[in-house]
Each structure stands twice: as structure tokens, then as C-alpha cells.
Amino acid sequence: MKNNNAGIEDVLDEVLQSYPAKSMKNRKEHMLIKDQKKGKHKIKANTRTIPGIITNRGCAYAGCRGVVLGPLKDVVQLVHGPIGCSYYAWGMRRHQGVAAEGGKNFINYTFSTDMQDSDVVFGGERKLKEAIKEAVEIFNPSTIMITATCPVGLIGDDINSIARQAEAEYGITVMAFNCEGYKGVSQSAGHHIANNEIMANLVGIEDKELDYKYPINLMGEYNIGGDAFEIERILEKIGYDIVASFSGNGTADQIKYSHEADLNLVQCHRSINYIAEMFEEKYGIPWLKVNFLGVDATIKALRNMAEYFDDPELKERTEKVIAEELAQIEGPLNRYKELFEGKTAFLFVGGSRAHHYQNVFKRIGIETVVAGYEFGHRDDYEGREVIPDIEMTADDRNIPELEVTKDDKKYNMRISKAKKEELQQKMPLDYYEGMIKEMEDGSIVIDDLNHHEHIKLTEALEPDIFCSGIKDKYTSHKMGIFSKQLHSYDYSGPYAGFKGHLQFAEDIAAGILNPSWSYINPPWKDNVELAGTIGGVR
Amino acid sequence: MQDLVPKEYKERNSLVINPVKTCQPIGAMYAALGVHGALPHSHGSQGCCSYHRMHLTKHFREPVVASSSSFTEGASVFGGRANLETALKNIFAVYDPQVVAINTTCLSETIGDDIGSIINGFDVPEGKTIIHASTPSYVGSHITGFSNMVKAMIKQLSEKNEEAKTNNKLNLIPGFVDPGDIREIKRILEAMDIDYILFPDQSDVLDTPLDGNYEMYPEGGVTIPELNDTGNSQATIALGEFASADSAFELEKKHDVKPYILKSPVGIKATDELLMQLMKLTGKEVPAKIEKERGQLVDIIADTHHQFHGKKVAVYGDPDIVISLTEFVLSLGMRPVHVLTGTPDNKFEETVTEMMSDADWEYNITAGGDLFQLHQWIKNDPVDLLLGNSYGKLVAGQEDIPLVRVGFPILDRSVHSYLPTIGYKGAILLVEKISGALLDRKDRDTDFELTEFVL
Numbered sequence: 001m002k003n004n005n006a007g008i009e010d011v012l013d014e015v016l017q018s019y020p021a022k023s024m025k026n027r028k029e030h031m032l033i034k035d036q037k038k039g040k041h042k043i044k045a046n047t048r049t050i051p052g053i054i055t056n057r058g059c060a061y062a063g064c065r066g067v068v069l070g071p072l073k074d075v076v077q078l079v080h081g082p083i084g085c086s087y088y089a090w091g092m093r094r095h096q097g098v099a100a101e102g103g104k105n106f107i108n109y110t111f112s113t114d115m116q117d118s119d120v121v122f123g124g125e126r127k128l129k130e131a132i133k134e135a136v137e138i139f140n141p142s143t144i145m146i147t148a149t150c151p152v153g154l155i156g157d158d159i160n161s162i163a164r165q166a167e168a169e170y171g172i173t174v175m176a177f178n179c180e181g182y183k184g185v186s187q188s189a190g191h192h193i194a195n196n197e198i199m200a201n202l203v204g205i206e207d208k209e210l211d212y213k214y215p216i217n218l219m220g221e222y223n224i225g226g227d228a229f230e231i232e233r234i235l236e237k238i239g240y241d242i243v244a245s246f247s248g249n250g251t252a253d254q255i256k257y258s259h260e261a262d263l264n265l266v267q268c269h270r271s272i273n274y275i276a277e278m279f280e281e282k283y284g285i286p287w288l289k290v291n292f293l294g295v296d297a298t299i300k301a302l303r304n305m306a307e308y309f310d311d312p313e314l315k316e317r318t319e320k321v322i323a324e325e326l327a328q329i330e331g332p333l334n335r336y337k338e339l340f341e342g343k344t345a346f347l348f349v350g351g352s353r354a355h356h357y358q359n360v361f362k363r364i365g366i367e368t369v370v371a372g373y374e375f376g377h378r379d380d381y382e383g384r385e386v387i388p389d390i391e392m393t394a395d396d397r398n399i400p401e402l403e404v405t406k407d408d409k410k411y412n413m414r415i416s417k418a419k420k421e422e423l424q425q426k427m428p429l430d431y432y433e434g435m436i437k438e439m440e441d442g443s444i445v446i447d448d449l450n451h452h453e454h455i456k457l458t459e460a461l462e463p464d465i466f467c468s469g470i471k472d473k474y475t476s477h478k479m480g481i482f483s484k485q486l487h488s489y490d491y492s493g494p495y496a497g498f499k500g501h502l503q504f505a506e507d508i509a510a511g512i513l514n515p516s517w518s519y520i521n522p523p524w525k526d527n528v529e530l531a532g533t534i535g536g537v538r
Numbered sequence: 539m540q541d542l543v544p545k546e547y548k549e550r551n552s553l554v555i556n557p558v559k560t561c562q563p564i565g566a567m568y569a570a571l572g573v574h575g576a577l578p579h580s581h582g583s584q585g586c587c588s589y590h591r592m593h594l595t596k597h598f599r600e601p602v603v604a605s606s607s608s609f610t611e612g613a614s615v616f617g618g619r620a621n622l623e624t625a626l627k628n629i630f631a632v633y634d635p636q637v638v639a640i641n642t643t644c645l646s647e648t649i650g651d652d653i654g655s656i657i658n659g660f661d662v663p664e665g666k667t668i669i670h671a672s673t674p675s676y677v678g679s680h681i682t683g684f685s686n687m688v689k690a691m692i693k694q695l696s697e698k699n700e701e702a703k704t705n706n707k708l709n710l711i712p713g714f715v716d717p718g719d720i721r722e723i724k725r726i727l728e729a730m731d732i733d734y735i736l737f738p739d740q741s742d743v744l745d746t747p748l749d750g751n752y753e754m755y756p757e758g759g760v761t762i763p764e765l766n767d768t769g770n771s772q773a774t775i776a777l778g779e780f781a782s783a784d785s786a787f788e789l790e791k792k793h794d795v796k797p798y799i800l801k802s803p804v805g806i807k808a809t810d811e812l813l814m815q816l817m818k819l820t821g822k823e824v825p826a827k828i829e830k831e832r833g834q835l836v837d838i839i840a841d842t843h844h845q846f847h848g849k850k851v852a853v854y855g856d857p858d859i860v861i862s863l864t865e866f867v868l869s870l871g872m873r874p875v876h877v878l879t880g881t882p883d884n885k886f887e888e889t890v891t892e893m894m895s896d897a898d899w900e901y902n903i904t905a906g907g908d909l910f911q912l913h914q915w916i917k918n919d920p921v922d923l924l925l926g927n928s929y930g931k932l933v934a935g936q937e938d939i940p941l942v943r944v945g946f947p948i949l950d951r952s953v954h955s956y957l958p959t960i961g962y963k964g965a966i967l968l969v970e971k972i973s974g975a976l977l978d979r980k981d982r983d984t985d986f987e988l989t990e991f992v993l
Binding site for chain 2 (some may be wrong): 091
């Protein structure tokens with residue numbers, strides 16, 4: 001680890017050298033070095049990627065259809081557009097789902113209107129209506145979600161009124177998401193669009209009497225590699241009841257009555273904080289920032305939850321489960337720590353995971369030397385206190401803000417104002433502190449990392465592990481550095497909770513200790529002995 | 539799970555379920571990667587570029603680098619000229635490619651950006667090249683996009699020297715195939731001592747060694763001088779009508795280079811046709827070592843015919859490979875009963891129907907179909923084997939049918955991109971895979987008491 005800040009500044013300067021002046025100025029504001037002495041840190045985030053700069057970012061459609069809506073099991077996800085957008089959202093994110101007894105599971109299917117040139121010229125509304133009819137006739141789903149791709153907004157197909165008509169005609173829930181790929185500056189715009197539409201037209205459309213003692217919603221957990229299965233197992237073991245999940249292993253049918261919960265747990269702040277906020281406003285349900293990745297973060301989250309419900313019996317059970325689960329993994333986890341001590345990691349992922357995984361690595365002896373988000377906002381880096389200072393850009397303004405007000409019939413303040421203030425002293429209730437505060441001095445924070453910066457920083461810092469997605473995984477491997485995908489977990493998981501942490505440590509061991517790295521240099525490169533004369537050549 | 543697919547057919551004209559095609563730009567991106575020193579550039583929202591890079595990376599397990607014009611809502615309203623100009627400036631300054639290969643997207647096509655005129659107004663750095671292809675996602679498929687980018691290479695780069703002097707070379711367009719296939723084609727050409735220009739060439743681009751150094755532009759790929767020279771070649775062989783024919787016709791139109799359109803050389807018959815054509819055009823013999831490989835293939839088929847005879851197969855995927863695979867399974871004595879491509883084109887149906895003229899069994903053939911349709915066909919007329927890409931595992935799993943992975947994409951198995959499917963060597967490997975899949979199934983289903991060692 002190069003802990004010398006001056007040295008690290010030189011590294012960043014070198015990274016910036018290759019850019020034309022304008023791009024250099026832009027990129028400079030997206031990177032900083034953590035320095036406690038400086039006090040507050042300010043980073044530029046959620047702004048446009050410079051055209052031509054090789055970004056990892058995707059589009060609004062990917063954030064909406066792929067991330068937030070994709071995991072819902074009981075929904076026909078009908079993509080209105082040319083075939084590609086639907087094709088690429090098919091089984092690629094590893095959000096797993098198991099249908100409840102008798103329930104339908106559409107996760108392994110992908111649906112498209114396969115727009116043709118004539119639809120672009122004459123409009124695609126007729127085709128969309130017919131596709132909805134065909135989906136209803138073949139599958140009889142309880143919910144259809146229509147997502148818009150780039151051409152839809154441009155040609156002006158009115159997917160919203162088609163959804164309303166279909167809802168009336170077929171007596172099922174039909175929703176429309178105006179998540180054209182060009183909206184916003186990254187997937188993040190799509191999260192916001194999905195949040196708004198779900199809040200406006202799905203949450204609270206049904207009431208349900210629930211005989212639950214501790215009813216909670218799990219938010220921003222997408223069940224990649226089965227994470228939600230593991231989280232559900234732990235929560236149910238303690239005695240919680242999950243009303244709805246937004247959206248890993250979740251269903252639209254459950255979200256319809258999710259306002260019956262008493263606490264919302266927010267795992268990925270970036271993708272779901274809008275809904276969490278609106279729940280509070282509309283129904284009086286607070287949200288707690290949790291992190292189920294890493295044993296230490298998991299324990300903290302579980303204790304905070306028990307404290308929130310303030311029931312001695314629940315607290316006791318929480319401690320019992322923590323002790324039981326820890327006992328199963330602590331020994332091997334400590335051995336991994338000894339094995340990995342002194343190794344370093346470079347994290348570039350998501351809008352939360354680059355933060356969430358730092359405690360995971362720390363517990364097994366690995367220090368995070370660079371961390372950045374692909375589509376985070378300033379609050380994900382600096383904490384929610386900066387939200388009032390964030391300047392709105394033209395791209396932000398293109399995404400409508402949903403105004404919610406108190407639902408007079410369903411509003412029920414779960415805890416008093418005084419109690420909330422008391423709890424806020426102890427836990428992140430209605431609050432997220434962001435990534436930077438927890439990071440060590442001298443570590444680099446970088447937003448919207450690009451191909452060039454990935455290579456330059458890797459060469460300068462020589463981390464032992466690079467964590468990102470598939471697009472730069474093999475670039476890292478060519479440089480001889482093991483890369484673990486933290487969007488999809490490659491082919492593994494779950495990594496959440498207690499056992500998940502151990503699984504993660506095992507996968508890291510498999511990666512960095514794999515013999516292949518030792519074969520990179522052929523033996524004849526440094527030990528040449530060409531003494532023989534067989535064949536007559538000398 | 540695919541437990542919601544009903545056996546009963548219902549009318550379906552607008553809803554596509556589980557496609558057997560994707561959109562044009564990914565094919566263009568793949569073609570562009572076969573040009574040395576090229577950076578593919580996607581003119582549209584950055585999501586398209588991201589999806590295409592991800593998908594190609596998953597198939598090849600190799601870095602796939604490409605840039606995007608990163609459209610925002612503003613660019614979508616006012617046009618993408620400024621975005622493309624900024625992108626090109628940054629690309630040449632930061633990434634220094636020899637070539638930028640631009641493809642359009644449904645977004646830039648819908649708003650009508652004129653890439654040609656934008657590039658004409660751009661100050662291209664000395665010694666650098668920009669090519670561009672129109673690849674609207676709402677027309678054709680990824681195969682169309684591949685074809686369009688290869689055609690753009692010819693249209694924009696092929697030249698004829700003033701003396702109209704031939705270079706004594708043969709142009710060869712391998713089609714949408716893996717680096718392992720391209721290496722095999724080159725091996726055959728070199729064994730026959732034929733001087734060639736092969737394009738696009740993704741070998742040594744998407745199958746590079748791990749040596750501790752990352753090269754953004756690996757050593758492979760057809761060079762710009764070679765592409766310039768294609769107009770001086772004596773003939774063009776295009777392998778795969780759907781992926782390669784248009785480019786060969788373009789060369790004929792532009793420089794009078796005679797085109798020969800052949801099937802993708804998968805299987806014994808299609809490979810024979812390629813070699814016959816090569817002999818005819820060059821006057822060179824098929825070398826003994828290649829003839830020996832053919833003999834080995836025939837020997838293997840004869841010795842193992844009992845494993846294949848009468849077995850029912852469903853073949854799906856991209857049109858060129860599906861056509862050749864159908865021919866190959868017929869030559870193994872199998873019965874293709876469902877043959878499907880997602881790429882919409884009637885020529886596919888005509889070609890396969892002609893191949894099946896001797897078939898005395900019921901069969902389905904369609905172009906522009908989807909996996910849901912194939913699944914319904916199989917529910918109504920079951921098969922012993924599925925031949926196609928990774929997505930078929932949904933049908934295979936639901937219906938408990940063995941699947942041999944061949945074509946694009948293969949996401950859940952590895953090494954495929956290093957090994958040939960084409961040529962006699964490729965056919966031997968394919969027989970080994972099909973035989974293995976059928977016999978693993980036979981072993982699994984045999985009463986263990988009756989297990990046999992020799993099959």
C-alpha cells in the first residue's frame with residue numbers, strides 16, 4: 001500500500017495527463033484522496049460521462065428494467081422497442097427468484113415487441129396493445145410492466161395511456177415506465193423512474209390484514225447470487241416477517257400491500273432511497289440503512305433493527321442468532337484473515353457496493369485502496385447531509401419528481417418524533433452516511449472510473465484484487481491481477497450475511513491463490529540454457 | 539423455469555418471447571474488432587455500448603473495449619453531432635486507435651443523424667481512419683449488423699490500383715464465427731499455399747494469451763492496407779450468405795472482384811464445397827494432410843453411425859450456422875425436425891426446405907422465430923437433441939433434452955471460441971460433442987445393472 005499522500009497525488013496527476021484540457025478539468029473533479037485533516041470531502045458525481053471516454057455506465061432502461069423491476073418474479077416485463085434491449089436484460093443480472101407455491105415465475109423469460117422500421121415510422125402503439133393482449137392470453141399474469149426503450153419516447157408512443165386502457169380491459173395491473181435509455185446520465189435515472197412509478201401506481205393499491213409481530217420491507221436488495229435467500233433466512237430465524245421485497249426474490253403482488261410494514265430496511269441506498277423517503281411521507285414508516293454484506297455490518301444492522309422495535313425478547317433472540325451464526329464461520333474467517341493480511345483491493349462498483357464491501361474485505365485482512373461508484377450521487381459518497389447542496393442539472397430535471405403527501409387513511413406514524421430523534425443518535429435511521437467517512441486516509445475515491453483510469457491506477461497501485469464488472473474483468477486478468485465481479489458475483493454467491501462472508505472469502509482465495517498466476521512467465525524467459533547441438537544447429 | 543410454456547399454440551403476431559436474435563450494433567461491434575487497431579464506437583446512448591461489450595465479453599471471456607457517444611436527452615432532441623465530434627476528439631487523444639469504427643443505434647437512426655457528413659467535417663488525425671456503418675436496431679438482427687459493418691469496410695476502404703494490376707490474392711470473408719474458426723480457415727488456406735486477405739479477423743484479438751501485459755489493440759485483425767488492397771484481389775469467397783454475401787457483392791460492384799457465396803463450412807459437405815471452390819479458383823491441390831483429416835472424419839462417422847441414426851434434432855441460432863448444421867446432422871443420419879433462426883429472412887426457409895427435400899418425416903422450419911416457438915414445437919413433437927446457443931438450456935432443462943452448445947452466444951461453457959466448428963477438424967470436434975451428449979444421456983437412462991463399457 002502506498003500510504004504517502006504526496007505519492008498518490010502524483011499518481012492521480014499522471015492519470016489525468018493524457019486527457020485533452022477540457023476532459024482533464026472534468027475528470028479531476030471526480031477523484032479525491034481521503035484526508036481526515038481536510039475535513040469535508042467534495043466529489044463530482046451523477047454528471048454526464050464525456051462522450052468517447054470509455055465508461056462502464058449503462059442507461060436508464062438498464063437501471064429501471066434491469067435492476068429494479070427485473071427481480072420481480074410474478075411480472076411479465078414487456079419491453080417496448082427493438083429486440084436488443086429485451087435480449088440483454090434476459091438472465092444476465094443473476095437476480096434469483098423462487099416462486100411461492102402455486103405462484104408464477106417469469107424471471108427466466110424475456111418479452112419484447114421487437115419493434116421494426118415500420119413501427120418506428122408509423123408508431124408502435126398498435127403492436128404494443130396486441131403484445132399485451134397476447135401476453136394476457138398465454139400467461140394470464142397479475143401484473144405487466146411496460147418499459148420504454150430509446151425510440152419509444154422519440155416517436156411518441158403513449159405507453160401510459162395504453163397501460164391504463166389495458167388495465168381496464170383485462171382487470172390486471174399494467175404499468176408503464178418511461179425509462180428511455182437516453183434519460184439522465186446513467187442507470188441511476190432508471191432507478192428513480194422505477195421508484196416513482198412503483199410508488200405512484202403499485203404500493204398501497206391493496207390492503208391486507210397481516211398477523212405479523214415485526215413486519216418489515218426489504219429494499220434495495222436484488223438477490224444477486226441468492227443474497228436475499230440468505231438474508232431472509234437470518235431475519236426469519238430471528239422472528240421478522242418480510243412483507244415485501246423491493247425487489248430481490250420479490251413480487252408485485254406483495255408490493256401492493258407493502259404499506260402494512262413497520263420498518264423499511266434499505267440495503268442499496270442509491271437505487272431505492274426515493275421509495276424509502278416517500279414511504280415515510282405517505283405512510284409514516286421510517287427507513288433504516290442496513291448493510292447485510294459482511295459479518296460486522298450484518299451484526300450492526302440486526303442490533304439496530306432490534307433496538308428499533310425495542311423488545312427485550314427480540315433483542316435476546318437477535319444476540320442468540322448472531323452467536324449461533326458467528327460460531328459457524330468465525331474460525332475459518334480468521335484463518336482467511338491471516339492468509340490475506342496486507343493485501344489490497346480496488347473497488348469500482350455500483351452505487352453502494354463499493355462502500356458495502358469495504359467492511360467485508362477489512363474483516364479478512366484486505367485493505368481498500370481505491371473505491372468508486374459507477375452511478376452514485378454525491379450523497380452516496382459524502383452522506384445525505386449534502387443533498388440540499390447538490391445542484392440540479394438539466395439531466396436531473398428531465399426526470400419528474402413525484403410529490404407524495406400523507407395518505408390520510410393509511411398514514412400511521414410508527415414511532416414518535418422524540419423516539420425517532422433518540423434512535424437517530426444511535427443508528428442510521430432515515431440517514432445514510434455515504435462511503436467516504438469510513439475510508440482510510442490516503443485511499444482514493446473515484447467516480448465513474450473509465451478504462452484508461454482503471455489501467456493507470458492498476459499499474460501505479462498494483463492492487464491484489466480488482467472488483468468491478470464483466471467489462472473490465474479480463475483487462476485486469478491480462479495484467480495478472482485477479483478480478484472479482486461485484487455486480488454479478490461471477491458465478492457464485494450468496495455473499496450476504498454470515499455464511500455469505502465465508503463464501504466470499506473462499507472465492508477470493510480461489511481467485512488470488514489460483515496457480516495460473518504463477519505460470520504467467522514461461523520458465524525459459526529467465527533461465528535460458530541453449531547448450532545442445534542436436535540437429536546440428538549451434 | 540420454463541413451466542409456463544403451453545403445448546397449445548395461440549396466435550402470436552406482436553409478442554416476442556425469448557428471442558433467437560439480438561440487434562444490429564453488437565454484430566457491427568464484433569466485425570469492427572476484426573480490424574487491427576480498431577476501436578468500435580457506438581453512436582447512441584451508452585447503455586447500448588455497455589450491453590454489447592458485456593455480451594461479447596461473456597462469450598469470449600476476453601476484454602472487449604468500445605466507446606460510446608453517451609447521448610443524453612439533449613442530444614436526442616438536437617442531434618448527436620456535438621457528441622460524436624467530442625467523442626472522436628477524446629478517442630484519438632486518450633486511446634490512440636488506428637481506426638474508429640462507428641455504428642449507429644436505434645436512437646441515432648430514429649433522429650436521423652448523418653454520420654457520413656459529421657465525419658466529413660471532422661479533422662481526422664494524420665494516418666488515422668474512421669469507418670461507419672448504419673445499423674438500426676429495428677431492422678434485421680445482429681447478423682445484419684455484422685454484414686453492414688463488413689460492407690462498410692469494403693465500401694469505404696477497398697481500392698483498385700491504377701494499373702488494375704492484380705495482387706494475386708483471394709479475399710475471404712469468414713462470417714460471424716469464432717477466432718478458433720478463423721484460425722482453421724487460415725490453416726487450410728496456408729496448407730494450400732493460397733495468398734489471401736481475410737476480413738474481419740478476430741483471431742489474435744479475442745483469443746490473446748495471458749502474459750501479464752494488457753494490450754488495448756492486440757496484434758490481430760485485418761490491416762487498413764490489406765482492406766485497401768481487397769479491390770485488387772482475384773476473387774472473393776464469402777462464407778455464410780447472411781453474414782458475408784453483401785460485402786462480396788459490394789466488392790464486385792465497386793471493383794469487379796468476382797464473388798463466390800458458400801455456406802459456412804460446418805460439416806463434411808460444406809467443407810468439401812469450400813475446398814472444391816478453392817481448387818477451382820487457384821488450380822491448387824488439396825494437400826494430403828487435409829485429405830487425411832477428411833478421411834478421419836468419414837471414418838469416425840462410419841464407426842459411430844449407430845449413435846446418430848434416426849435421432850431427432852432441433853437446430854436453432856444464427857442463419858448461416860443453422861443451415862450448415864442442418865446439413866451436417868442430415869449427413870450423420872439424424873433427423874432435423876425443428877429448424878429455427880431468429881433472423882428474419884425468407885431465404886433461410888427456402889435454403890433449409892431445399893435441404894430437407896428427401897426427408898420423409900414431419901418438420902418445422904422458420905426464420906424470425908423465437909425460443910418460445912421452438913419450445914412449443916418440441917412440446918408437440920419431442921426431440922432427442924438440441925443444437926444451438928446457451929439459451930436453449932431453458933428448453934433443455936424444462937423438457938430434459940441434451941443440449942450441444944454451438945453458435946453464438948455460448949455464455950455458460952468455455953473454451954469454445956478457441957476451437958473450430960468449421961472444417962473437417964471442426965466437424966470431428968462437433969461429432970465428439972454430439973456423441974458425448976447422446977451417450978451421457980444413454981448412460982444416465984440405462985438401468986445401472988445393465989451398464990456397458992463399449993458404446
